[in-house]
Amino acid sequence: MRSHKLFLSALLVLVLAFTSVLFVAHAQDASGAGLTIGFAQVGSESAWRTAFSDAVKAEAEARGINLLFSDGQQKQENQIAALRSFIAQGVDGIILAPVVETGWDDVLQEAADNSIPVVVVDRNVTADESLFVTRVSSDFVHEGRLAAAWLVQATAGKCDIVELQGTVGSSAALDRQQGFNEVIALFTDMQIIASQSGDFTRTNGKEVMESFLNSIDPATICAVWAHNDDMLIGAIEAMKEAGIDPGQDILTISVDAIPDIFKAMMDGDANATVELSPNMGGPAFDAIVAAINGETLPRWIPVAGGIYFPDTAAEEYARRGGQ
Amino acid sequence: MRSRAFPLIATFVVFVALYLIGYQRFPAFGTTRVIANFLTDKSFLGIAAVGMTFVIIAGGIDLSVGSVVAFTGVFCALAIGRLGMHPLVAFAVILLIGAAFGAIMGAVIHFYKIPAFIVTLAGMFLARGGAFVLSQESLPIEHSFYELIGDLYYVFPDRGRLTFVAVLFVVVLVVGIVIAHFTRFGRNIYAMGGSRESAANAALLLGVPIGRTTIMVYTLSAVLATLSGIVYSLYTSSGYPRAAVGLELDAIAAVVTGGTLLTGGVGFVAGTFVGVMIQGVIQTYINFDGTLNSWWTKIVIGLLLFLFIIIQKVLTSYRGTFTFRLIPGLSRRAAESKTSASPP
Numbered sequence: 001m002r003s004h005k006l007f008l009s010a011l012l013v014l015v016l017a018f019t020s021v022l023f024v025a026h027a028q029d030a031s032g033a034g035l036t037i038g039f040a041q042v043g044s045e046s047a048w049r050t051a052f053s054d055a056v057k058a059e060a061e062a063r064g065i066n067l068l069f070s071d072g073q074q075k076q077e078n079q080i081a082a083l084r085s086f087i088a089q090g091v092d093g094i095i096l097a098p099v100v101e102t103g104w105d106d107v108l109q110e111a112a113d114n115s116i117p118v119v120v121v122d123r124n125v126t127a128d129e130s131l132f133v134t135r136v137s138s139d140f141v142h143e144g145r146l147a148a149a150w151l152v153q154a155t156a157g158k159c160d161i162v163e164l165q166g167t168v169g170s171s172a173a174l175d176r177q178q179g180f181n182e183v184i185a186l187f188t189d190m191q192i193i194a195s196q197s198g199d200f201t202r203t204n205g206k207e208v209m210e211s212f213l214n215s216i217d218p219a220t221i222c223a224v225w226a227h228n229d230d231m232l233i234g235a236i237e238a239m240k241e242a243g244i245d246p247g248q249d250i251l252t253i254s255v256d257a258i259p260d261i262f263k264a265m266m267d268g269d270a271n272a273t274v275e276l277s278p279n280m281g282g283p284a285f286d287a288i289v290a291a292i293n294g295e296t297l298p299r300w301i302p303v304a305g306g307i308y309f310p311d312t313a314a315e316e317y318a319r320r321g322g323q
Numbered sequence: 324m325r326s327r328a329f330p331l332i333a334t335f336v337v338f339v340a341l342y343l344i345g346y347q348r349f350p351a352f353g354t355t356r357v358i359a360n361f362l363t364d365k366s367f368l369g370i371a372a373v374g375m376t377f378v379i380i381a382g383g384i385d386l387s388v389g390s391v392v393a394f395t396g397v398f399c400a401l402a403i404g405r406l407g408m409h410p411l412v413a414f415a416v417i418l419l420i421g422a423a424f425g426a427i428m429g430a431v432i433h434f435y436k437i438p439a440f441i442v443t444l445a446g447m448f449l450a451r452g453g454a455f456v457l458s459q460e461s462l463p464i465e466h467s468f469y470e471l472i473g474d475l476y477y478v479f480p481d482r483g484r485l486t487f488v489a490v491l492f493v494v495v496l497v498v499g500i501v502i503a504h505f506t507r508f509g510r511n512i513y514a515m516g517g518s519r520e521s522a523a524n525a526a527l528l529l530g531v532p533i534g535r536t537t538i539m540v541y542t543l544s545a546v547l548a549t550l551s552g553i554v555y556s557l558y559t560s561s562g563y564p565r566a567a568v569g570l571e572l573d574a575i576a577a578v579v580t581g582g583t584l585l586t587g588g589v590g591f592v593a594g595t596f597v598g599v600m601i602q603g604v605i606q607t608y609i610n611f612d613g614t615l616n617s618w619w620t621k622i623v624i625g626l627l628l629f630l631f632i633i634i635q636k637v638l639t640s641y642r643g644t645f646t647f648r649l650i651p652g653l654s655r656r657a658a659e660s661k662t663s664a665s666p667p
Contacts, residue, residue, distance in 0.1 A: 038613065068613025076559055076566065078606075078617070081364040085610035088356040088483075089349070102463035103559030106473045110484070126463050 036066040037288060038086030039095040042122075043074040047258065048278060051320070052122070056095070056281035063285060074099055083107045087114055093288035094118045095281075101126045108132055117291035119284045124171075129299060133291040136283045139302030140172050143274045144179025146307055147253045150272050151223055154251060157187040159222040162212045163195035164205050164235060166227035173197070176227050176255060193221070198231040205231030209238035218244050223251035229261040229273055236269045247271050257308055259320045265313035275305025330582030330634050331594045337580075337627060338597050341604045349611045355483025361603040362489035367392065367551040367558060367567070369492045369599040372574040372581075373499040374547030376595045379578050380503070381540045382516040382587030383439035387428065387446035388548040389570035391421060393563065394454040395552025400462035400562030410468040418549050424450070425545025429538035443541075447571070454564035461563040464556060472557050488554045495547065499592040502543075511536045516587025576624050577602060580631050586639065601627065 037060070044050050053069070060067035068091065070082035076099050086094050087110055094116055098104060101124055108131035111118050120135040151159060161184070166173030184190040194212050198205040205226060212221070224239075224246075226232035232254035239246040246252055246269045254261065257275035264270040283301050290297055308316055346352040362369075371388045378385045395417050402413035424446065432442050477485040503509040511531045551570075556562055581598030583590025605623050609615045 038610075066613075068610070070610050070613070071617040073617060074565075075568070076563065077364070077367070077555070080559065081360070081606060082610045084360045084364060085357075085607050088354065088360055088607075089351050089611055100461040100561070100563055102461045102561035102563070105560055106558075109473075114482070 034064045035092040037093045038068040038091045040070050040072060040079045040082045041097050042099045043072055045074055052278035055278045059281035072099055076100055080107050087111055087116060095284045096120050097122045098125050117288050119287045121280045121284050134287050134297045134299060134301055136280045136301045136303060138276050139304050140175030141179035142304050143255045144176040145183050146274050148180040148183035150307055151253050152187055155222060158189040160193045160220055161223050161225050162221055163192050164198040164208055164226040164231040165195060166200045168197050173227050200228050202230045202234035205234030206238045209235035213242045221250050226254040229254045229256040229258045233260055236264055259317055262313040262317035265310040272307055272309050274307045277303045277305035327589055330631060331591050334580055334582050334594055334597045338601050345604060345608045354481050355479035359483040359485050361600055362492055363486045365599050365603045366488040366492040367555045368573055370495045370554060371548050371551040371570060372577040372595045372599050373495055373592055374544035375574040376578050376583055376590055376592050377512055377540050378544045379583050380516045380587055380590040381512045385544045386440060386443040386571050387450055388574055389567040390447045390450035391545060391548040392552040392555050392567040392570055394450040395549050396556040396562035396566055397454045397457045397564050399556045400464050401457055403464055403466050410466055414553055418546060421545045421549030422542050425542040426538050429541030433534045433537040458564055461561050463561050469560055488557055496596050503592045512540055513588060576628050580627050584635050
């Protein structure tokens with residue numbers, strides 16, 4: 001028995017040694033000039049989310065901000081625990097990218113009680129507005145307007161459009177639709193002749209496009225407007241299967257700027273994409289600094305992405321980690 | 324007796340060591356803020372893990388815990404928000420539903436002799452599916468009672484907050500320890516779990532009502548999972564069908580690192596508490612550090628689990644020594660159950 005106790009003790013020491021090495025290895029990183037800001041991210045569930053995290057980290061490094069990054073693994077409880085840890089540590093500010101809209105009141109109240117400014121980025125929260133400084137997020141309406149403006153210019157204000165809507169009721173779908181429709185309403189010869197939800201997925205985008213091509217004479221369709229790139233990529237497949245040359249016979253415009261849409265542009269199948277900007281770190285840091293200085297901020301700081309065309313597709317594809 | 328306590332002592336040593344490593348690098352670890360956060364942030368996991376401890380000591384497993392937490396949250400959100408129930412009424416209703424759910428799982432396990440992990444796996448799907456049928460999205464709970472509970476906390480001099488849910492966790496823990504070590508139901512659970520180890524230990528089962536104990540232990544686990552769901556809904560003021568995915572696995576990890584044998588019969592509710600706190604320390608450390616990938620939490624817990632399973636294996640493979648030490652307690656317990664079986 002004695003020898004086994006020895007063995008167990010040795011094992012215990014080994015595991016402890018391992019964990020302490022793991023812990024101490026990063027001991028130097030905590031010291032840093034400037035502000036200490038905690039960033040509670042949703043997780044790393046999509047390429048866009050990862051690009052968003054990387055953009056915030058790069059921005060923090062460029063500014064000399066000591067960023068405490070927490071990946072919530074798509075769990076609200078992890079994010080709340082992270083916020084509490086940030087508060088306990090006495091950070092100068094907190095950036096929260098919430099996984100869900102509800103349930104933040106108590107922890108935001110705790111941050112407010114400790115005079116720590118919180119900036120909400122990306123998705124919204126239902127908590128009382130007094131509990132956070134401002135919200136930084138993409139301007140979906142602007143994305144819709146930009147998409148429409150390009151299409152107006154490309155078709156000289158004359159175009160019959162089929163629309164692939166995002167998930168019914170989602171703010172991204174509603175706002176992109178609103179922005180797009182605002183602009184085309186200014187042109188009497190631009191109209192949406194068919195519109196249906198493709199739920200933001202490739203398979204549904206393909207199915208909806210197939211049904212459009214069956215019910216409408218493809219020759220009368222001037223352009224397809226998709227609320228995201230994934231649905232458009234599905235629609236491109238449907239058009240190819242129907243013997244139509246996407247990007248040529250039917251113009252395409254969509255939103256997100258995911259790597260695969262640049263691949264499609266390189267293949268000549270897509271015309272333009274509006275970027276859903278992942279660069280929210282800069283405006284969020286600015287907002288925290290402004291809040292610390294006692295400045296009042298607008299309730300919402302929109303972040304607008306640009307529009308991308310085939311001429312830069314190859315380099316964008318490489319830059320965004322497509323392979 | 325000393326060898327039975329060894330895993331518990333080892334857990335405690337690991338906890339203290341991890342805590343000191345954290346304290347040495349981040350002095351804030353010494354504040355009541357961080358310590359109170361351990362209790363608050365792990366309250367729902369801890370309450371569910373207490374229930375899981377009983378199930379595992381009894382030689383079973385309960386995989387439905389996380390789903391029951393999610394179902395409870397969504398149910399409370401709907402009952403309070405849509406049906407206009409008072410939260411306390413909603414809590415009473417859902418605790419009854421939870422108890423019935425656990426009792427049914429226990430009964431199926433006992434009467435149909437189906438392995439617990441299959442029955443509770445079915446329970447996991449049922450409860451998770453039910454949560455999604457009730458609502459696809461996160462529902463806010465806005466009620467003055469929730470605000471009242473949210474504002475109910477004790478503030479330490481250095482601004483740490485001892486919240487209501489943290490206190491509730493400690494109460495559940497104490498009640499759990501009392502049930503495990505000072506009641507006949509507790510002794511029956513140990514006897515039932517111990518009997519699975521070997522035929523010799525079957526002697527322990529004299530006078531133990533197996534059916535009733537099985538049903539009761541799963542009922543207890545489900546009630547505590549429901550309570551954990553109520554705490555989760557208080558913690559987030561909302562009900563979310565995707566909440567607490569995999570919580571049962573974290574609970575099992577806490578129970579095993581807390582010194583409870585997965586084969587049943589041996590274990591400590593207090594050890595589970597330490598197991599839960601270890602997870603809290605690791606998570607807090609990683610949040611404080613701010614550069615470590617949060618998945619290191621899982622790796623460290625995985626390593627600790629591995630260590631403790633080996634400890635268990637070594638201890639149980641020396642059953643000769645082990646049983647020899649157990650015998651006095653064994654005969655005493657058998658005698659007790661005999662006397663308890665006789666009519667009063």
